Amino acid sequence: MRRTIGLALAAGLLLSSCALSGTTTETRDPVDAEGEVTGEVSLQTWALKPRFTEYVEGVIAAFEEEYPGTSVTWLDQPGEGYSEKVLSQATAGELPDVTNLPPDMALPLAREGVLLDLGQVEDDLAATYVEGGLGAYAFAGLDGTYGYPWYLTTDLNYWNADMMAAGGLDAADPPTSFDELVAQARTLKDATGAYLMSRKPGMNDLVSNGIPVLSDDGEEFVFNSPEAVALVERYAEAYADGLMPQDVLTDAYLGNSELFTKGEAAWSTGGGNFIAGVLENNPSLEGTIVPSPYMGITPMYVQGVSVPAASKNLPAALALARFLTNAENQEAFAELVPGIFPSTVASQDNPSFSESDGTAEGDAKVIAFTGLPDAEVLQPVEVTEAMSTYFDQQVAAAIAGQITAQQALDAAVAKCNQLLAD
Structure with missing residues (x-):
């Protein structure tokens, strides 16, 4: 999983030379995300099939049950060539409603106005996610936050x-x-x-x-x-x-x-x-x-999900992003993947992560987890x-x-x- 956490990609260089389908941050209109959570919405992840198919499908089923009338289409892209895939989707204006983007891939998209500034539609981000995870999607020279932190790890x-x-x-x-x-x-x-x-x-x-x-x-x-x-x-x-x-x-x-x-x-x-x-x-x-x-x-490595500003179903996209990254679903994912942790503030007291079993491995897990509130993306x-x-x-x-x-x-x-x- 570390391969997909904090991996340095060439997406920024690729995107700088292409015209993207979005609205620049200087000219963007106010966002209207009000409305009933219903209808079709798409989710794109990065190399989670087949190992985590059951988990993701379970999250989708739970979301559709909580929000009757919704239908989630799950797209999982291979690890190889993901940045190029995201580039082509963004250029064509076809970025899925909720897209798995590490911060380095989100940055050029945010600069081009492709991603939604969550600060326009969320009031409680700081109370929901650890500071370093949110900070990973707040970029120098840009106002706003351009991703929900999903899962984290540290050193x-x-x-x-x-x-x-x-x-x-x-x-x-x-x-x-x-x-x-x-x-x-x-x-x-x-x-x-x-x-x-x-x-x-x-x-x-x-x-x-x-x-x-x-x-x-x-x-x-x-x-x-x-x-x-x-x-x-x-x-x-x-x-x-x-x-x-x-x-x-x-x-x-x-x-x-x-x-x-x-x-x-x-x-x-x-x-x-x-x-x-x-x-x-x-x-x-x-x-x-x-x-x-x-x-x-302490260094932090972050994966998160972003929502395109041009999503045709913003109410459902935002609801799905919040649902995927809520404490319950993040904790369940972290239990499946040794070495990753939830980004949610509510998870900080979860004994599954905050208490050691007395082994060196258990001590390491606790040290890593308890270091997250003060950790930062260093580079x-x-x-x-x-x-x-x-x-x-x-x-x-x-x-x-x-x-x-x-x-x-x-x-x-x-x-x-x-x-x-x-």
């Missing part, structure tokens, strides 16, 4: 207790800041030669440390600040001191979670069901993995794959000592702003 820290103990460290008292992480990485390396740190920073790490990446109006990137430079310099120092694997900057790098799974690094980050995936690939780590809260601002949805790639290349060069951190971030900001303006 937390995982520590290899045996590796840490061998270096005199305690996984039950892990680092809670970057400075503590570097200090314990040095302790472990000096004592055993093993690695605690095993990845370079991304844009999300800047935001997690309270460093702005994008201006408030969404018109320019600003991550070449003194604070960002200092963070990259700290990573460069750690790399130069041998606190990270040499190939962390090369194409041979396996990835942080892979090194953790192989027992070659004592720290990783992952979602609430991370432990199950690790043990499936390396059962010998059973009993050695200890979870803890994420350092800094701005304006960031494209090309931007991320260039940022990573420049930061890698700085960490390797080939250029300064200031030079790297200045170059990355210039490139990202160029791509943003294109």
Whole structure:
């Protein structure tokens, strides 16, 4: 499921070059969503068949029972090529009444006036959904909210207790800041030669440390600040001191979670069901993995549903979107999918998510779930794959000592702003 949560897509670039069927935010008319909830309405999801067919069909049947006279047509699109499918639908004015859109795909549609600003028709969004989930659909430079958050996940820290103990460290008292992480990485390396740190920073790490990446109006990137430079310099120092694997900057790098799974690094980050995936690939780590809260601002990954402004049946579309994302239906979905959580405020006290069964896996689930109210989407949805790639290349060069951190971030900001303006 993580594939469809927070996945960076090229939809923004595709949509920027096409004329979409919608009304620009500057010229949109007031929305009239009053009326009887009846008639035909369409729902589009992303790669939920066949695994979740029974669940979705059950939600649809319950909706039709609650609103007699309604008829829901369910369209489920394959995972591959979904952004292109949404683009063609939007261009033709055929976007389904309720469409599953992650924030990065919703952004260009919202900018073109294709999506309904829910603030025009809803009074209690903030009381219904967690702040970070709603915030994912409130875009820089635009007024309004353009999606109902559906299901969420987040990241937390995982520590290899045996590796840490061998270096005199305690996984039950892990680092809670970057400075503590570097200090314990040095302790472990000096004592055993093993690695605690095993990845370079991304844009999300800047935001997690309270460093702005994008201006408030969404018109320019600003991550070449003194604070960002200092963070990259700290990573460069750690790399130069041998606190990270040499190939962390090369194409041979396996990835942080892979090194953790192989027992070659004592720290990783992952979602609430991370432990199950690790043990499936390396059962010998059973009993050695200890979870803890994420350092800094906790990342949130969001899926949601949006309603096109041009829907021919707005009363039914809005009712269906609310019904799909209500607490009862979200909680039932989360019970089926380990690692995802409901976005509803009413679900925060549900013991199924807020109480551990005493296992490390149960503790991880609770840590992930209880972190959601304060979690945020860290990397701005304006960031494209090309931007991320260039940022990573420049930061890698700085960490390797080939250029300064200031030079790297200045170059990355210039490139990202160029791509943003294109």
